[in-house]
Amino acid sequence: MSAIDEVKQRTDIVEVVSQYTTLTKAGRTFRGLCPFHTEKHPSFFVYPEQQSWHCFGACNTGGDVFSFVMKNQGTDFGDALRFLAQRAGITLSPRAGQDAESDKRERLYLVNEAAARYFHNLLLNSAGGEKARNYVASRGFSPKTTVDFQLGFSLNSWQALKQHLMDRGYTESELLTAGLIIEAETGKTHDRFRNKLMFPISDVRGHIIGFGARVLDDSLPKYINSPQTPTFDKSSSLYGINLAMTAIRQQDMAVIVEGYIDVMTAHQSDFNNVVASMGTAVTEKQAGTLKKLTRNIVLALDADAAGEEAMLRGVGYENSLDAEVKVIILPKGKDPDEVIRQDAKTWQQLLAEALPIVDYTFNMVTAKLDLTTARDKSLARDRLVPIIAGIKDTVRQDHYLTKLSRLTGTSYRRLETDLARIKADRRAKETRREAEAQSTHPPSSSPIEEYCLALLLQHPELRVQSEGLLLEYFENR
Numbered sequence: 001m002s003a004i005d006e007v008k009q010r011t012d013i014v015e016v017v018s019q020y021t022t023l024t025k026a027g028r029t030f031r032g033l034c035p036f037h038t039e040k041h042p043s044f045f046v047y048p049e050q051q052s053w054h055c056f057g058a059c060n061t062g063g064d065v066f067s068f069v070m071k072n073q074g075t076d077f078g079d080a081l082r083f084l085a086q087r088a089g090i091t092l093s094p095r096a097g098q099d100a101e102s103d104k105r106e107r108l109y110l111v112n113e114a115a116a117r118y119f120h121n122l123l124l125n126s127a128g129g130e131k132a133r134n135y136v137a138s139r140g141f142s143p144k145t146t147v148d149f150q151l152g153f154s155l156n157s158w159q160a161l162k163q164h165l166m167d168r169g170y171t172e173s174e175l176l177t178a179g180l181i182i183e184a185e186t187g188k189t190h191d192r193f194r195n196k197l198m199f200p201i202s203d204v205r206g207h208i209i210g211f212g213a214r215v216l217d218d219s220l221p222k223y224i225n226s227p228q229t230p231t232f233d234k235s236s237s238l239y240g241i242n243l244a245m246t247a248i249r250q251q252d253m254a255v256i257v258e259g260y261i262d263v264m265t266a267h268q269s270d271f272n273n274v275v276a277s278m279g280t281a282v283t284e285k286q287a288g289t290l291k292k293l294t295r296n297i298v299l300a301l302d303a304d305a306a307g308e309e310a311m312l313r314g315v316g317y318e319n320s321l322d323a324e325v326k327v328i329i330l331p332k333g334k335d336p337d338e339v340i341r342q343d344a345k346t347w348q349q350l351l352a353e354a355l356p357i358v359d360y361t362f363n364m365v366t367a368k369l370d371l372t373t374a375r376d377k378s379l380a381r382d383r384l385v386p387i388i389a390g391i392k393d394t395v396r397q398d399h400y401l402t403k404l405s406r407l408t409g410t411s412y413r414r415l416e417t418d419l420a421r422i423k424a425d426r427r428a429k430e431t432r433r434e435a436e437a438q439s440t441h442p443p444s445s446s447p448i449e450e451y452c453l454a455l456l457l458q459h460p461e462l463r464v465q466s467e468g469l470l471l472e473y474f475e476n477r
């Protein structure tokens with residue numbers, strides 16, 4: 001029996017689908033709200049006898065359990081197969097449905113998992129891990145949270161992890177590729193993470209792809225993480241996504257915070273739709289991952305860093321997401337971890353009051369202006385019309401133009417003209433850029449040049465006569 005058949009036989013599609021939407025039995029079929037599009041009335045059907053599914057709503061598509069997992073997780077067949085095999089407790093032969101490239105990735109996932117287990121065990125049990133245990137306790141994390149996030153500790157040693165993993169059959173080169181060890185100038189290698197609290201970072205499928213690490217004293221930098229590896233790209237990873245995925249889909253909303261600790265505290269308080277961007281600015285790749293789960297994204301910004309740049313980027317996300325991005329502004333000097341620990345209700349309150357990013361920008365800009373004066377009306381126009389011009393959705397664009405018209409008492413027509421001018425300027429700039437890009441790549445050859453050169457190559461004896469050729473025939477003269 002093939003691995004695929006074995007996985008199929010040991011998997012019940014109803015059980016798999018039930019993890020992502022609530023199914024109700026109706027005769028021989030099950031129905032529920034489609035996990036892939038937003039709907040009020042269930043048009044998603046699962047057929048246990050055929051082990052298949054179909055959405056009769058907006059998706060108007062269906063398939064088997066593999067296609068469900070592929071669509072649900074945005075993965076290819078190989079990943080769906082591995083996901084379901086793992087779920088069913090089937091060990092796939094290393095070759096099952098894979099090529100050399102995915103074999104290598106698989107090895108990296110395995111080596112990261114082995115490292116995470118090692119770090120986790122050290123945190124829980126080692127004598128050297130006491131300081132880390134105290135730190136975890138001081139942050140108020142429960143044993144369950146520690147286990148859920150597989151929190152770990154790396155020994156204050158240059159060779160401990162390397163030795164541990166090499167004893168288990170991983171090669172030095174695999175450890176280097178995974179970014180777990182570093183090659184010094186002498187050519188010798190040593191552990192990258194030493195004496196740190198370890199945060200394994202997973203992808204949506206739950207593979208460990210890299211690590212974040214925090215120092216246990218006041219030294220700097222406070223945080224380091226895995227370098228770019230074949231499995232880890234910081235700009236496309238979201239900390240906690242593996243644990244948040246289901247909640248994000250169920251609540252149809254994702255909240256993005258900045259730090260590892262913020263995510264853990266949120267989840268411990270049952271705010272399970274929270275992930276971290278692991279940097280100040282959310283990237284389009286991260287937004288792309290979330291887009292598969294929800295179109296409602298809330299950014300938690302701290303009062304100081306909520307600069308205009310972040311807001312301008314926000315419109316960019318909205319366009320790439322086709323969605324409205326909302327922001328919550330944290331109380332001054334506080335991060336989500338502190339807010340939630342102090343009072344979970346404050347967090348709920350903030351979420352309830354989240355503002356669409358463009359409205360927030362309006363508030364920021366107009367707060368410093370006196371809109372009864374001509375000068376400040378003009379300033380508001382100068383700052384806000386370019387932002388409105390960046391909104392792709394025409395209905396929303398219109399909404400904000402109307403809002404600005406009302407706020408400044410300027411006629412809608414007047415603002416519309418300004419908006420049109422900005423758009424025309426941008427288009428002209430775009431055209432110029434394209435033209436410049438084109439002109440730096442001239443056509444590689446002209447027919448005359450080609451003909452003459454071909455002739456000379458085929459008939460070297462003609463070289464003496466080539467002096468009569470005009471210089472203009474040649475591009476690179």
Ligand SMILES: [Zn+2]
Pocket residue numbers: 034035036037044055056057058059060
């Ligand atoms: Zn659907």
